[in-house]
Amino acid sequence: MAHFKDHIPSSEITPKDIFLNRRSFMAAAGGTLAAASMGLSPKQLHAAQIDGTLPATRNKDFSVDVTPTAKNIISTYNNYYEFGTDKSSPSRYAERLVTRPWTVEVTGEVETPRIFDIDDLLKLPLQERVYRFRCVEAWSMVVPWIGFEFRELAKLVNPTSKAKYVEFTTVVQKENMTGLRYPIIDWPYKEGLRIDEAMHPLTLLTVGLYGDLLPNQNGAPIRLIVPWKYGFKGAKSIVRIAFVEKQPKTSWVEIQPQEYGFYANVNPAVSHPRWSQQYERALPNLFASQPTLPFNGYADQVASLYTGMDLSKYY
């Protein structure tokens, strides 16, 4: 398999990107300033990743100016049903998830299907983005994710004109995932996006948070983040990405189509059948006192994707 250094000119990983994360920089470049002016080689970048840090600069244009939720909350209040349905189960049991070796198959309606090693994906241009995150259960957080735009990955496989949707399939590790014995979901957990949603610059394939690799319970080694949609669209621990012609079947729509739609755009005007979506509980608050915004506050960037659609029908 060809490696990313064949595709990504090292000039795209700028010294500035790396320099600002001093800890990673020192680890990777051994403290020599000369290396900074040349950018890090993929090998040096890899060295930085091994000590658990990721060299990523905050992209202010794509970040909200809000203090992120504390890391210990982001990493202990989780939904990851493969490890149990309690919010505390994923952080207790997900250390059993095996995240290396790990490959992501990118296939379907593409000219050049490929199987990527996760450590090669980590060489794509990583950035930190502080996004709002809103679960359909009406709790929310603000998370400093680290990742790369989905469209950067798409460029490497050349989707054909038949690619109308993207399907994300997540990992099944029978021996390691204690929640799989419950048939809540027809495992593996699957999600999907329309192609224009996937290619939107806000759509992030996420590999880290708070300057480190993703904790297992948050979907290591790679998960999807679509900030204007309910959290369940953010498939964790992805192993396969397929460009497809027809709208894919997705886990929550399969379980309860009356309650969870394929689009799942955050919409305070459309209630869940069992609760209102008008307010959210911004963790660690105890009360849902924060008004929920249309498209989770990203309406200016994404509302045009849905022009002419009845959003109470396509929820």
Ligand SMILES: Nc1nc2c(c(=O)[nH]1)N[C@H]1C(S)=C(S)[C@@H](COP(=O)(O)O)O[C@H]1N2
């Ligand atoms: N594989 C997998 N991905 C998943 C889920 C899951 O159960 N399994 N839960 C989803 C839901 S409902 C939410 S709200 C988010 C939670 O992400 P977090 O734990 O990082 O906050 O992950 C989503 N991705």
Ligand SMILES: [Mo]
């Ligand atoms: Mo959720």
